[in-house]
Amino acid sequence: MLEISRGELKRRSKYVPIVFLVGLLILIPAVKLVHQSFNFGWLYSANVPVDDFTVSDDPDIVVGRGVVFVKDSLKSYAAFDRFREIVRNEYNEWLFQNYGEKAFPVLVRVHEIPTGLIATPKEYKPPKKQTTPKVIKRTPPPRVTEVKEIKKIKKEIKEIKIGREKEKIGKSVEYYLPENLRPPILFEKFVYAFAVLLPLYFISQVFSSSFMEDKVKGRIEVLLTVSSEQKYLAEKLLPYIVLISVLSISVAIFFKDPAVFPIVFSIGLLMISIDAFIVFLSRSYRELSFISVVVSIIITAYLLLPAIFSFIPSLSPVTLLMYCIKGEGAELSYLIPSTFHLILMAVILLLITSNSFEFMQSRSILGKVIDVTARMNDRYYKVLIFTALSIPFVLLIELFVVAVTFPLREYYLPVLVSLAIVEEFFKGLFIYTADMNDLNPYISAILSATGFFIGEKLVLFSYLPTALAGLFLIPLLAHIIFAITFALTMEFGFKRALIISSSLHATYNGLIVWMLLR
Amino acid sequence: MDALKIAKKDLKALTNEKTIILAILLLLAISSLSKIIATGLTILYSPSVQSEIRVGLVGEAPLFESLTPCLKYKTLDSALLALKKGEVDAVLLINENVSGTNYVDVFIPKEEIKSVRIIPTLRKILMEYQDRLRAERGIPTLVIKAYNGKSYVEIPEGISLQFEVIYVVLIPLMVILVGVISSIYVIDIFCEEFERNTIELLLCCVSTWNLVVGKILSALVLSILLTIFWIGGLIANGIGIDILPTFASSLSFYLLMISTALLTVVKFRRRAEAQFVFSIIMLPVILSLILLNPSPLTSVIKSSLSIVDTTVLLSVPISLILFFPSLILLRRSLELAFY
Numbered sequence: 001m002l003e004i005s006r007g008e009l010k011r012r013s014k015y016v017p018i019v020f021l022v023g024l025l026i027l028i029p030a031v032k033l034v035h036q037s038f039n040f041g042w043l044y045s046a047n048v049p050v051d052d053f054t055v056s057d058d059p060d061i062v063v064g065r066g067v068v069f070v071k072d073s074l075k076s077y078a079a080f081d082r083f084r085e086i087v088r089n090e091y092n093e094w095l096f097q098n099y100g101e102k103a104f105p106v107l108v109r110v111h112e113i114p115t116g117l118i119a120t121p122k123e124y125k126p127p128k129k130q131t132t133p134k135v136i137k138r139t140p141p142p143r144v145t146e147v148k149e150i151k152k153i154k155k156e157i158k159e160i161k162i163g164r165e166k167e168k169i170g171k172s173v174e175y176y177l178p179e180n181l182r183p184p185i186l187f188e189k190f191v192y193a194f195a196v197l198l199p200l201y202f203i204s205q206v207f208s209s210s211f212m213e214d215k216v217k218g219r220i221e222v223l224l225t226v227s228s229e230q231k232y233l234a235e236k237l238l239p240y241i242v243l244i245s246v247l248s249i250s251v252a253i254f255f256k257d258p259a260v261f262p263i264v265f266s267i268g269l270l271m272i273s274i275d276a277f278i279v280f281l282s283r284s285y286r287e288l289s290f291i292s293v294v295v296s297i298i299i300t301a302y303l304l305l306p307a308i309f310s311f312i313p314s315l316s317p318v319t320l321l322m323y324c325i326k327g328e329g330a331e332l333s334y335l336i337p338s339t340f341h342l343i344l345m346a347v348i349l350l351l352i353t354s355n356s357f358e359f360m361q362s363r364s365i366l367g368k369v370i371d372v373t374a375r376m377n378d379r380y381y382k383v384l385i386f387t388a389l390s391i392p393f394v395l396l397i398e399l400f401v402v403a404v405t406f407p408l409r410e411y412y413l414p415v416l417v418s419l420a421i422v423e424e425f426f427k428g429l430f431i432y433t434a435d436m437n438d439l440n441p442y443i444s445a446i447l448s449a450t451g452f453f454i455g456e457k458l459v460l461f462s463y464l465p466t467a468l469a470g471l472f473l474i475p476l477l478a479h480i481i482f483a484i485t486f487a488l489t490m491e492f493g494f495k496r497a498l499i500i501s502s503s504l505h506a507t508y509n510g511l512i513v514w515m516l517l518r
Numbered sequence: 519m520d521a522l523k524i525a526k527k528d529l530k531a532l533t534n535e536k537t538i539i540l541a542i543l544l545l546l547a548i549s550s551l552s553k554i555i556a557t558g559l560t561i562l563y564s565p566s567v568q569s570e571i572r573v574g575l576v577g578e579a580p581l582f583e584s585l586t587p588c589l590k591y592k593t594l595d596s597a598l599l600a601l602k603k604g605e606v607d608a609v610l611l612i613n614e615n616v617s618g619t620n621y622v623d624v625f626i627p628k629e630e631i632k633s634v635r636i637i638p639t640l641r642k643i644l645m646e647y648q649d650r651l652r653a654e655r656g657i658p659t660l661v662i663k664a665y666n667g668k669s670y671v672e673i674p675e676g677i678s679l680q681f682e683v684i685y686v687v688l689i690p691l692m693v694i695l696v697g698v699i700s701s702i703y704v705i706d707i708f709c710e711e712f713e714r715n716t717i718e719l720l721l722c723c724v725s726t727w728n729l730v731v732g733k734i735l736s737a738l739v740l741s742i743l744l745t746i747f748w749i750g751g752l753i754a755n756g757i758g759i760d761i762l763p764t765f766a767s768s769l770s771f772y773l774l775m776i777s778t779a780l781l782t783v784v785k786f787r788r789r790a791e792a793q794f795v796f797s798i799i800m801l802p803v804i805l806s807l808i809l810l811n812p813s814p815l816t817s818v819i820k821s822s823l824s825i826v827d828t829t830v831l832l833s834v835p836i837s838l839i840l841f842f843p844s845l846i847l848l849r850r851s852l853e854l855a856f857y
Contacts, residue, residue, distance in 0.1 A: 074681050109624065111625045112627070175621065284710075400547055
């Protein structure tokens with residue numbers, strides 16, 4: 001029972017404590033220290049001593065009597081911005097010393113109100129004494145540079161009922177000076193969230209090394225004589241999944257929020273399943289290292305990028321993690337789709353990997369992908385489902401493609417062509433492999449286009465008004481035409497069919513953009 | 519010449535697998551993504567995106583009303599309803615007190631990009647309100663203006679964030695990434711020979727010195743190639759960078775990381791162990807390098823901005839001084855193991 005898992009644990013047992021030690025004891029305080037010590041004043045220069053600016057003969061800013069002179073450069077503007085911040089802090093300190101609290105006549109706090117709800121605020125009662133709260137603890141702030149959060153008022157939670165929905169306002173109440181009013185970017189929590197995720201990279205690194213070692217040294221073939229492919233993979237993964245679970249639970253306890261568990265666990269599961277898939281794709285350790293680094297960075301960007309702009313609807317799991325760390329928790333309506341799509345991607349990748357063992361040693365990456373897809377894609381309904389399920393991966397790759405082609409954004413064409421290739425690749429893959437299993441390519445083409453359309457629109461439904469549903473017919477028809485074009489031309493080979501259908505798709509995209517910009 | 523052959527062999531294996539293209543694409547993607555982030559963050563803070571917003575007011579605030587046009591509501595309920603219907607962009611609850619502290623409660627739409635537009639504008643309005651109240655109390659107000667020559671320049675609030683994201687986050691990220699790729703590559707090409715037992719065969723044909731130098735050479739060629747791409751990617755995204763000093767200081771940083779990789783290979787011959795130990799070592803080291811000034815990472819930042827001081831000038835020789843002993847240690851360890 002669980003021999004492979006026990007063997008794995010025995011071989012890797014010395015890594016486990018290190019991962020935990022790094023993750024839980026060293027990393028979070030270290031990242032906190034780095035975060036707190038960030039000060040880049042040395043980047044800038046001035047003609048006179050200013051804080052930690054360098055004094056230079058060719059300064060970024062020249063401070064004169066009552067005015068500041070700048071150059072026409074980003075660095076000089078940035079230096080002025082920092083200088084302005086320093087002067088404001090010193091001015092506030094001077095004001096506090098000379099005038100006391102009366103020098104700070106305006107203190108602001110922000111309540112974010114969900115506007116998606118239908119409002120019938122009959123039961124709402126405005127909080128009493130909101131403008132002149134007497135509960136402020138007015139222990140004088142020792143330094144006015146800390147006036148940023150000049151006074152913390154005791155936490156109050158007021159729930160207001162709006163229709164059937166409940167919303168919370170003022171969960172954690174802090175007053176700011178007007179100049180410190182900032183858009184809701186959770187930078188500090190972002191650093192913590194990143195620190196929480198770092199140990200997951202180590203766990204998946206140990207797993208992929210071990211799995212690759214089994215592959216390169218031919219252990220897999222030996223083990224498969226006594227075990228099935230699925231059982232081998234499941235047992236191989238088990239210790240790492242347990243480790244991820246323990247880590248997730250520990251972090252959830254640390255931040256005192258159960259919602260942290262599904263978030264960290266789903267991210268860990270995705271990372272480990274991606275690494276399993278990469279091992280299947282890679283032909284050597286070198287290739288594994290390269291693909292692994294690249295994919296890790298892409299996944300990091302995919303997870304962390306939306307979190308930087310945390311005011312955007314919180315479907316990003318890292319944004320939710322940041323809210324949990326902040327103490328605001330994650331709403332279930334966001335938590336479920338956010339973690340579900342990661343788990344879905346992980347399950348799909350593990351499913352593919354568990355069906356891929358006989359193709360592990362093939363030469364080309366494209367060949368492997370086609371072979372393993374053909375093995376699974378042998379029914380019409382599977383063409384529809386698999387194409388729909390490929391959408392999260394399509395979106396992930398499209399994000400990468402958009403980033404690569406971003407410097408060429410003014411020319412449109414490279415971006416449109418690249419996006420068309422990505423979409424046609426996935427649709428074509430399921431048509432091509434269905435044909436390998438003797439399914440009718442034209443029926444497969446229609447199903448593939450429909451599946452793609454359904455998957456794509458399911459993602460977009462939450463953002464688009466239903467009134468626009470009628471406009472979906474044209475994109476569906478377009479998808480079917482591109483897919484049938486692929487089916488018609490695939491007798492010339494996968495790559496040629498892909499080029500032809502992508503060209504058509506890119507032309508269509510170009511037309512749409514032209515019409516929109518006209 | 520033997521060293522060149524070894525380097526050629528390793529680089530040929532690398533190009534055959536074509537995965538290097540992925541690394542190049544990744545660097546280009548990061549340079550673009552970071553530009554997107556930097557631009558996005560500036561938009562968040564910049565008053566240049568300020569526009570007219572419709573402010574709903576609850577309470578009595580004559581001074582505030584004299585500064586900005588407001589739609590007045592009798593109760594917070596009705597104001598919040600108007601906010602939800604989109605009739606106003608923000609609701610402010612103020613009961614003005616000219617001599618005391620004014621606690622202003624601001625209600626804005628949650629999780630909407632609209633709030634990005636609202637907050638910088640509200641900040642400006644409330645700062646004006648603060649100045650006005652200070653003036654009423656006889657407290658001097660602060661005015662800081664920037665001039666370029668004789669003309670006044672309005673410099674966006676928070677523009678330093680964009681600058682620092684590019685030069686303090688993005689460029690070190692690129693350098694660290696290329697350093698990690700090159701170091702892992704060094705570990706791979708040595709451990710591959712150990713694990714396949716081909717190292718002994720190679721040492722029959724070339725000297726230990728040539729073997730070590732050849733493999734390091736291939737890693738350096740890889741890092742130079744990747745550096746050309748990330749610097750090119752930044753320039754393509756309109757980010758100004760002093761090319762040659764950045765190139766030199768980046769190379770010195772890679773040398774340090776490759777030295778650490780070599781020392782790891784001296785101790786650990788199995789790839790899985792070597793890479794894991796290398797990662798564990800590098801994590802706190804990189805965090806420290808970000809923290810410390812001067813450090814090899816801050817030298818890269820400075821050189822990208824044409825700030826040439828002693829620390830930048832010293833970074834290359836110091837890296838070389840630290841690099842050669844690790845090379846000699848690896849060579850000696852190989853000689854001890856295989857001769």
